[in-house]
Amino acid sequence: MMKLLPFSYAVRNLYRDRTRLLQTLGGGALVVFLVMGAYALNDGMRETLRASGSPDNIILLGAGSEESMQRSEVSEQAAGIAEAGVAGVYARLGTRAVSPEIIHMAQLRMPGGVEARGLVRGVTPRALLVHDDVAVLQGDVPGPGEVMVGRLAWKRFGVPPADLVPGARIGFDDAELTVAGIFTAPGTVLESEIWMDINDLRTLAQRDTVSAVVLRLDGGEPEDVELFTRQRLDLELSAIGEKEYYDKLASFYAPVRTMTWITAALIAAAAVFGGLNTLYAAFAARVRETATLQAIGFRPAAVFFSFMQESLMTSLLGALIGAIAAVVLLADRIVYLSAGTFRLSFGPETLFAGMAAGILLGVIGSIPPSIRCLKPSLPQALRD
Amino acid sequence: MNRQNDVLIRCHGVTKQYRKGNNLVTPLESLDLDVPRGDFLALMGPSGSGKTTLLNLLSGIDQPTSGSIEMDGVKVHALNRRELAAWRAHHVGYIFQLYHLVPVLTAFENVELPLLLDDMPRRERQERVEAALSLVGLSDRMHHFPRELSGGQEQRVAIARALVADPPLLVADEPTGDLDRQAADAILGLLHELANGQGKTIVMVTHDPKAAEAAARLLHLEKGRLLEAVS
Numbered sequence: 001m002m003k004l005l006p007f008s009y010a011v012r013n014l015y016r017d018r019t020r021l022l023q024t025l026g027g028g029a030l031v032v033f034l035v036m037g038a039y040a041l042n043d044g045m046r047e048t049l050r051a052s053g054s055p056d057n058i059i060l061l062g063a064g065s066e067e068s069m070q071r072s073e074v075s076e077q078a079a080g081i082a083e084a085g086v087a088g089v090y091a092r093l094g095t096r097a098v099s100p101e102i103i104h105m106a107q108l109r110m111p112g113g114v115e116a117r118g119l120v121r122g123v124t125p126r127a128l129l130v131h132d133d134v135a136v137l138q139g140d141v142p143g144p145g146e147v148m149v150g151r152l153a154w155k156r157f158g159v160p161p162a163d164l165v166p167g168a169r170i171g172f173d174d175a176e177l178t179v180a181g182i183f184t185a186p187g188t189v190l191e192s193e194i195w196m197d198i199n200d201l202r203t204l205a206q207r208d209t210v211s212a213v214v215l216r217l218d219g220g221e222p223e224d225v226e227l228f229t230r231q232r233l234d235l236e237l238s239a240i241g242e243k244e245y246y247d248k249l250a251s252f253y254a255p256v257r258t259m260t261w262i263t264a265a266l267i268a269a270a271a272v273f274g275g276l277n278t279l280y281a282a283f284a285a286r287v288r289e290t291a292t293l294q295a296i297g298f299r300p301a302a303v304f305f306s307f308m309q310e311s312l313m314t315s316l317l318g319a320l321i322g323a324i325a326a327v328v329l330l331a332d333r334i335v336y337l338s339a340g341t342f343r344l345s346f347g348p349e350t351l352f353a354g355m356a357a358g359i360l361l362g363v364i365g366s367i368p369p370s371i372r373c374l375k376p377s378l379p380q381a382l383r384d
Numbered sequence: 385m386n387r388q389n390d391v392l393i394r395c396h397g398v399t400k401q402y403r404k405g406n407n408l409v410t411p412l413e414s415l416d417l418d419v420p421r422g423d424f425l426a427l428m429g430p431s432g433s434g435k436t437t438l439l440n441l442l443s444g445i446d447q448p449t450s451g452s453i454e455m456d457g458v459k460v461h462a463l464n465r466r467e468l469a470a471w472r473a474h475h476v477g478y479i480f481q482l483y484h485l486v487p488v489l490t491a492f493e494n495v496e497l498p499l500l501l502d503d504m505p506r507r508e509r510q511e512r513v514e515a516a517l518s519l520v521g522l523s524d525r526m527h528h529f530p531r532e533l534s535g536g537q538e539q540r541v542a543i544a545r546a547l548v549a550d551p552p553l554l555v556a557d558e559p560t561g562d563l564d565r566q567a568a569d570a571i572l573g574l575l576h577e578l579a580n581g582q583g584k585t586i587v588m589v590t591h592d593p594k595a596a597e598a599a600a601r602l603l604h605l606e607k608g609r610l611l612e613a614v615s
Binding site: 003006009015292293295299377378379 | 470486497545
């Protein structure tokens with residue numbers, strides 16, 4: 001079995017050049033911080049969009065607008081006709097879960113004068129039947145002249161949470177709307193929306209159509225809804241499962257996720273090159289020393305292994321710092337994209353991804369400098 | 385024991401060549417040399433005469449282009465890189481001009497390095513390291529780092545490291561070249577004692593005539609050939 005150099009040799013080598021140590025630690029920490037941030041963002045986005053769609057819900061959209069509820073236009077009569085025409089729709093206390101909704105991107109005036117764009121959903125009380133993960137946290141559902149704000153809407157509109165509490169006033173064009181309540185819909189994009197009475201929104205948005213009709217099935221099959229849209233071609237409807245809709249939305253954000261990863265990868269590459277540079281210098285200064293160790297009888301592989309230990313210790317320490325920084329600075333941070341707000345999610349996989357990046361950095365960063373250090377022949381290395 | 389059996393190292397027709405740019409350099413050519421066990425041999429000669437090359441060949445750091453080197457019946461010239469490393473660990477101790485101590489290890493840890501190549505219990509390692517450091521007069525400096533030692537002390541640590549595994553051969557490349565006269569004399573006295581008292585075979589390269597006087601035998605090298613042997 002190959003005899004290894006003492007572990008203390010690798011440990012003490014870390015302190016030989018404190019500037020180098022700090023550079024390598026910083027590089028490793030930065031890479032792990034970015035990888036964990038990117039992973040958490042992607043994970044949060046995927047989880048939120050996944051959770052936003054219910055497998056029991058079917059959305060009726062205007063034909064040709066399957067990819068965007070905002071662009072969709074559906075006849076006002078469609079909800080009533082679907083309620084009567086589709087079998088197997090969930091009902092509670094005789095009210096069937098068929099919710100006409102208007103989705104509108106609006107410019108709103110927040111308390112304090114802040115103006116910001118955000119998603120407003122015009123709803124009827126039936127919306128709570130189809131969006132069963134929505135619960136009123138505080139106050140009440142909105143009546144005419146009122147709105148109900150999602151728990152994370154303050155983040156979207158860039159105001160303090162205290163500005164969006166029941167009783168607060170929000171401006172929409174010439175209208176002043178009162179916040180009637182706050183709702184939650186854990187882990188979904190709905191939490192960043194503002195809900196208001198559908199008739200108010202129809203007037204304010206100057207529309208004579210709704211964006212979509214959402215149905216909650218109970219015993220009915222998606223095919224029944226599909227059949228309904230084909231029987232009522234005059235309504236020009238298209239049916240899509242709510243889950244499928246949000247899956248499509250998630251794939252729409254694939255380029256954003258890719259860009260996040262590319263950015264992280266570019267910075268990681270820069271850190272690898274920086275690390276390589278520092279290690280080249282550090283190991284190059286030890287050519288004669290490592291030749292001496294080989295002259296004593298240690299095999300080049302033992303020296304290589306010691307270099308690897310040294311590099312891995314630094315990168316893992318950097319990874320630990322980066323991981324702690326990511327958890328402290330990023331955990332539960334809320335990020336806004338037009339599809340909604342996403343909470344950065346830090347699970348064991350995120351930590352694993354960060355640590356894997358740290359290990360990879362240590363391994364890749366140490367191989368070329370080690371090879372270069374061990375390349376000269378022993379007589380030459382002892383002379384240098 | 386006859387003379388034949390008393391020879392530790394036997395070199396026959398040893399030639400070393402290497403390329404430097406477009407030129408073929410021959411630092412050693414057709415060299416024959418026998419080194420008896422317990423010999424203290426000094427190698428002198430001008431720069432580029434092949435002294436260090438010969439030392440590297442004798443100690444298995446380098447290999448000859450042609451010819452044979454045998455030590456204790458082992459054909460050193462025929463060993464591969466891995467076998468050479470294992471052979472060096474048990475048969476050769478090195479003393480370098482600039483000591484070549486590992487700066488992040490203490491004197492004790494530096495001396496312990498060759499013993500880590502064997503499956504030796506920690507207690508035995510400790511005893512042997514302490515004995516080696518005691519032999520070179522540095523028992524009170526064993527937990528000092530090289531930067532905390534003088535040049536002479538560093539060279540003593542290097543000597544302790546060279547002999548701790550009890551190799552039959554010690555090679556020394558200008559061991560006093562970086563020391564003042566007083567420290568150099570102390571080191572030479574120590575080498576003399578190792579050869580005469582401990583029976584070590586020592587091959588030493590030196591430019592210093594005074595150092596060469598400490599040896600039992602002196603050989604001159606010039607342009608890769610042994611010119612003269614003085615007993």
